[in-house]
Amino acid sequence: MGYAAARGGLNAILTAENLVRRLRDFDPSDRIELDQFTGRLRLLVDRVMGESGLWAPELAAMALRQGEGDIIEAVHLLRAYKSTLGRLDTAIPVHANDMQLVRRVVPAFREPGGPQILGRSTDYTARMLRTTDHDIIDNGASTSAIEGVLKTRPSNSRMSDVLRDMDLLVDRRRTDDPEPFDITRTPAKPPAPRSALLSSMARAETGALVNQWYRNILGPDGYLHEVTLGEVRHGKLPINVRHPMTGGSVNIGSFRATEVEAIEDLNGSEEDRTRFDVGYGFCFGHNERKAIAMANLDIACYRDGAKSGLEQSLLMTTDGLDSAGFLEHLKLPHYVTFRSMVERKVAVRRVADGSK
Amino acid sequence: MTLDTASHTSPTTIAQLVGHRTTETFALLDEESKREIRRALLQAVCIPGYQVPFGSREMPVARGWGSGGLQVTLACVGVDDAVKVIDQGDDEGVNAVNLRRLVTMSTGIDETTEVDEATLIQSRHRIPEDDMNENHILILQVPVPEPLRGIERDIRELARMHAEADYSRMWVSLYEDKVRNGVITQSTGYPCLVASRYIVATTPIPRWDIPRLHQSKFLTLFGAGREKRVYAIPPYTDVEPLTFEDVPFEVESADGATCRLCGSSESFLVETPGKQESWSCSDTAWCRRRRNA
Amino acid sequence: MTSIIVPSPIIQVRNLGKYYGNFDPAMIERTGPEHGTARDHVTASIVAAWGVNFDVAAGEALGIVGESGSGKSTVLRCIAGDVAASTGDVRLTPFADGSVNILDLDPSARRQLRINTLSVVYQDPAEGLALGVTAGGNIADPLTASGWRNFGAIRDRARELLARTEVPLDRMDDIVRNFSGGMRQRVQIARALANKPPILLLDEPTTGLDASVASGVLDLIRQLLEELQVAAIVVSHDFGVIEMLTERCLVMQHGRVVEDALTDQLLEDPHHPYSQKLVAAART
Numbered sequence: 001m002g003y004a005a006a007r008g009g010l011n012a013i014l015t016a017e018n019l020v021r022r023l024r025d026f027d028p029s030d031r032i033e034l035d036q037f038t039g040r041l042r043l044l045v046d047r048v049m050g051e052s053g054l055w056a057p058e059l060a061a062m063a064l065r066q067g068e069g070d071i072i073e074a075v076h077l078l079r080a081y082k083s084t085l086g087r088l089d090t091a092i093p094v095h096a097n098d099m100q101l102v103r104r105v106v107p108a109f110r111e112p113g114g115p116q117i118l119g120r121s122t123d124y125t126a127r128m129l130r131t132t133d134h135d136i137i138d139n140g141a142s143t144s145a146i147e148g149v150l151k152t153r154p155s156n157s158r159m160s161d162v163l164r165d166m167d168l169l170v171d172r173r174r175t176d177d178p179e180p181f182d183i184t185r186t187p188a189k190p191p192a193p194r195s196a197l198l199s200s201m202a203r204a205e206t207g208a209l210v211n212q213w214y215r216n217i218l219g220p221d222g223y224l225h226e227v228t229l230g231e232v233r234h235g236k237l238p239i240n241v242r243h244p245m246t247g248g249s250v251n252i253g254s255f256r257a258t259e260v261e262a263i264e265d266l267n268g269s270e271e272d273r274t275r276f277d278v279g280y281g282f283c284f285g286h287n288e289r290k291a292i293a294m295a296n297l298d299i300a301c302y303r304d305g306a307k308s309g310l311e312q313s314l315l316m317t318t319d320g321l322d323s324a325g326f327l328e329h330l331k332l333p334h335y336v337t338f339r340s341m342v343e344r345k346v347a348v349r350r351v352a353d354g355s356k
Numbered sequence: 357m358t359l360d361t362a363s364h365t366s367p368t369t370i371a372q373l374v375g376h377r378t379t380e381t382f383a384l385l386d387e388e389s390k391r392e393i394r395r396a397l398l399q400a401v402c403i404p405g406y407q408v409p410f411g412s413r414e415m416p417v418a419r420g421w422g423s424g425g426l427q428v429t430l431a432c433v434g435v436d437d438a439v440k441v442i443d444q445g446d447d448e449g450v451n452a453v454n455l456r457r458l459v460t461m462s463t464g465i466d467e468t469t470e471v472d473e474a475t476l477i478q479s480r481h482r483i484p485e486d487d488m489n490e491n492h493i494l495i496l497q498v499p500v501p502e503p504l505r506g507i508e509r510d511i512r513e514l515a516r517m518h519a520e521a522d523y524s525r526m527w528v529s530l531y532e533d534k535v536r537n538g539v540i541t542q543s544t545g546y547p548c549l550v551a552s553r554y555i556v557a558t559t560p561i562p563r564w565d566i567p568r569l570h571q572s573k574f575l576t577l578f579g580a581g582r583e584k585r586v587y588a589i590p591p592y593t594d595v596e597p598l599t600f601e602d603v604p605f606e607v608e609s610a611d612g613a614t615c616r617l618c619g620s621s622e623s624f625l626v627e628t629p630g631k632q633e634s635w636s637c638s639d640t641a642w643c644r645r646r647r648n649a
Numbered sequence: 650m651t652s653i654i655v656p657s658p659i660i661q662v663r664n665l666g667k668y669y670g671n672f673d674p675a676m677i678e679r680t681g682p683e684h685g686t687a688r689d690h691v692t693a694s695i696v697a698a699w700g701v702n703f704d705v706a707a708g709e710a711l712g713i714v715g716e717s718g719s720g721k722s723t724v725l726r727c728i729a730g731d732v733a734a735s736t737g738d739v740r741l742t743p744f745a746d747g748s749v750n751i752l753d754l755d756p757s758a759r760r761q762l763r764i765n766t767l768s769v770v771y772q773d774p775a776e777g778l779a780l781g782v783t784a785g786g787n788i789a790d791p792l793t794a795s796g797w798r799n800f801g802a803i804r805d806r807a808r809e810l811l812a813r814t815e816v817p818l819d820r821m822d823d824i825v826r827n828f829s830g831g832m833r834q835r836v837q838i839a840r841a842l843a844n845k846p847p848i849l850l851l852d853e854p855t856t857g858l859d860a861s862v863a864s865g866v867l868d869l870i871r872q873l874l875e876e877l878q879v880a881a882i883v884v885s886h887d888f889g890v891i892e893m894l895t896e897r898c899l900v901m902q903h904g905r906v907v908e909d910a911l912t913d914q915l916l917e918d919p920h921h922p923y924s925q926k927l928v929a930a931a932r933t
Contacts, residue, residue, distance in 0.1 A: 008448065009447075009448040009449055009450045009452065009453035010448075010453045010457070012450055013450055013453055013454055076414065076418060079414035080414045080415060080416050082414065083384075083385065083389070083413040083414050083415065084381055084384065084385070084386070085386075086386045086388065087388075182411075184411060184413075185392070185411035186409065186411055187409045187410070187411065187412065187583075187584035187585075189409075189511050189515075190511055190512055191512065309510065312510065312511050316511070321414065321418065321419050322419045322420075322582050324418070324419075325418035325419030325420040325421060325423075325582060326419060326420035326499070326582055327420075328418065328420065328421075329418070329419075329420030329421050329499065332421065332443070332451055332480075333443060333444050333446075333449055333451070334444075334481075334560075335444055335626050335638075336444045336445065336481045336482060336544070336560070336561075336562055336624070336626060336638055337481060337543065337544045337545075337560045337562075339562075339608065339626050339627060340543040340544045340562045340563065340608050341543040341544075343543070343608045343609060344539070344541045344542075344543045347539045347541075347606070347609075348537045348538060348539060348541060351537070351538030351539055352538065355538070516756075520756060520757045520760065521757075522757075522760060524790055524791075524793055524794040525779075525790075527789070527790075527793035527794070528779070528782055528786050528787075528789055528790045528793065531785070531786050531789040531793070531800070531803065532782060532783060532786045534800060535783060535785065535786070535822050536822075600798055600799060600800035600803075601798045601799050601800075602799050602800050602801050603800050
């Protein structure tokens with residue numbers, strides 16, 4: 001009898017769990033320490049935190065280790081862990097300009113105001129696989145140059161402000177201050193406020209967003225075109241809360257994030273063709289492709305999301321746990337449903353035969 | 357958030373500030389979450405068949421694997437409850453085992469395979485063969501809560517159809533099905549009209565089980581964790597499978613087959629295919645009791 | 650211009666108006682036949698229809714004729730509820746005894762109206778049919794929507810209607826997408842009549858059809874209007890259609906009604922210059 005109808009179900013599960021634990025935790029190689037994840041696999045840790053919606057590098061490392069490197073598994077562990085934690089407080093909103101930059105790229109202009117920092121990036125490195133350790137040599141970049149770059153800097157100007165000053169930007173800033181939509185407490189569905197869309201995308205699966213972007217650019221039913229990027233930023237932002245006694249702002253930590261502003265060329269018949277609009281991308285950690293896809297999709301959704309169904313796709317099909325979970329649930333026993341389907345086929349055949 | 361005024365020193369760390377608030381969680385979820393789920397369930401009971409959205413939490417089981425049913429069970433469970441969990445009618449199915457141990461481990465309550473000993477019955481794809489009554493709550497795991505998914509994908513149009521009770525396209529699809537195939541070919545999850553108002557997806561329970569929902573003595577709750585909705589069929593509610601008055605609703609027929617273990621022909625049977633095809637009860641506990649009786 | 654008074658009207662339309670864009674009361678005076686346009690040059694708004702009044706009696710077919718852009722289809726769509734009217738009062742005797750302005754109905758009530766009281770036949774059959782559904786299924790739709798639950802009875806009624814609209818019964822279970830334009834139109838008419846509505850709106854019912862096919866459909870509609878004694882509104886740019894189907898008609902230009910007369914008399918002796926132009930063109 002197969003897995004589907006295993007007798008002694010508990011024994012089967014315990015055996016499976018033991019196998020996983022045994023082979024994972026007692027592999028002949030050295031156990032991976034958490035600081036090896038955070039220190040040497042930082043992008044993996046950042047991606048897991050981004051898709052979990054939880055900033056906790058050490059926990060993310062634990063989850064990756066327990067999940068044997070499967071990102072979805074690690075995200076599941078983190079989010080399920082988060083479900084057991086009560087919510088203490090809501091941080092005081094922080095302005096993105098408070099970001100201490102370690103990287104800033106502005107493709108739209110040659111010499112934008114404020115620093116352009118290539119920073120820690122492999123964008124312009126030749127992708128040549130290093131098969132030995134022997135060529136870890138100093139490539140000549142001076143120590144002081146490195147130290148200079150590693151210092152974070154405040155960001156002062158951003159492209160959307162510059163465009164606004166040049167009167168080239170549609171002004172969509174709100175004057176009211178609505179509460180942001182909390183997707184962890186209320187499921188978002190169209191028509192949803194922008195904060196619901198942005199927070200859904202901020203913790204969406206990276207591949208899902210990149211694919212949504214790419215298929216809408218090049219796929220058979222696609223209709224998007226690429227944006228010009230105004231800002232690609234990576235840096236640290238503070239976490240501030242209100243002191244319960246004094247009411248003052250108290251800094252309790254910081255987190256890193258990637259922020260993107262995408263400049264959209266408006267060309268629709270009902271749009272202001274003399275101006276641009278901006279899409280926004282933001283996620284935990286260093287994950288540029290996700291934030292760029294998010295920014296392009298944000299503005300695409302604003303322009304055409306309702307008619308095209310893009311809003312529904314983004315809100316309801318980009319979560320990694322939902323998609324992977326539903327897909328893999330097909331492995332569960334389905335013999336009752338299957339038996340019922342077979343019975344209907346017999347019934348249809350009987351009618352067809354009977355009418356001959 | 358208020359300070360513990362009994363403390364002698366002012367807290368200087370976050371940990372001290374929240375220390376008095378951390379409590380052992382009963383049933384995996386914190387109290388606020390459970391309360392939220394119960395509020396959604398109360399709404400669902402007040403509006404039979406209406407899909408109530410709720411802030412579905414991530415559970416230790418994956419989306420699509422019973423996270424919704426689990427949340428409903430955890431929100432309802434109290435220290436005096438006893439839980440039965442089945443999958444395809446089988447208490448020993450691995451997923452049922454996993455869900456059951458999650459419930460018992462986080463609550464300490466009793467588990468059972470017998471319906472008359474249980475108060476909460478969480479099930480995937482079956483209603484137990486035994487009669488249930490006012491002391492039971494049946495909690496069904498729901499993969500897709502939307503009964504109209506086959507005829508419409510746009511979520512706003514679906515909301516409108518339910519809000520306006522505009523189910524005409526559903527009726528047309530039943531007509532077309534009967535015309536094309538000679539029978540209505542919906543296998544499981546047969547669409548039903550609840551309290552003459554909302555059409556619901558009866559999860560993939562077989563048609564065999566549908567008549568048990570009509571005017572039942574027990575409460576049935578439906579949990580869809582991935583889709584983040586719950587709905588309910590309160591006791592003594594009308595549940596009518598959608599069909600034409602001259603097209604009888606057909607439950608699964610086994611052509612006179614009987615269970616090879618207990619001999620029953622009055623229970624839902626599943627087959628073991630092959631040269632010597634054999635049938636057995638899907639409800640293993642019911643079958644075992646019948647054999648031992 | 651005085652309207653012909655109709656005793657016991659089934660349809661009563663007063664001051665029906667529809668504009669697109671921003672509203673400025675003065676824009677009404679700046680648009681219309683005297684200005685040669687429906688577009689207000691000041692606000693750029695379009696006054697698609699304004700100040701439309703008419704009654705329709707039981708068993709009567711009223712025509713609305715004009716070139717494209719005249720507002721005739723707008724009037725029909727406002728009454729049908731496909732377009733939200735900007736202003737006006739429309740009452741239907743078979744619906745709540747004429748006590749309700751149907752322009753104010755919420756979507757649910759409007760749907761009920763369209764199921765049981767008022768049917769529309771569109772120029773493009775695809776607008777009034779589900780192309781992926783069979784001919785019988787398209788008729789089953791309004792029947793089930795009004796509560797029919799007997800499969801046999803639904804089939805019988807569908808056959809009856811398809812026979813009456815001269816659709817071959819052996820095509821009853823074919824999906825409408827596989828039908829020719831003329832056949833699709835006949836199925837649309839069958840569907841519109843399923844619940845025996847007292848009111849029928851027809852928007853350019855034969856305009857999209859080949860000439861050879863159109864005359865057959867036109868003849869069918871003429872027979873049906875006579876048989877069923879519904880109150881009907883027929884919108885067309887084609888005087889041939891208006892002449893064949895209607896006893897009275899309105900002429901519209903740039904959103905306004907310019908003439909309201911018995912169809913025969915209009916064709917014989919049009920008063921308004923625009924009507925004269927239209928009639929002359931039709932005669933050639």
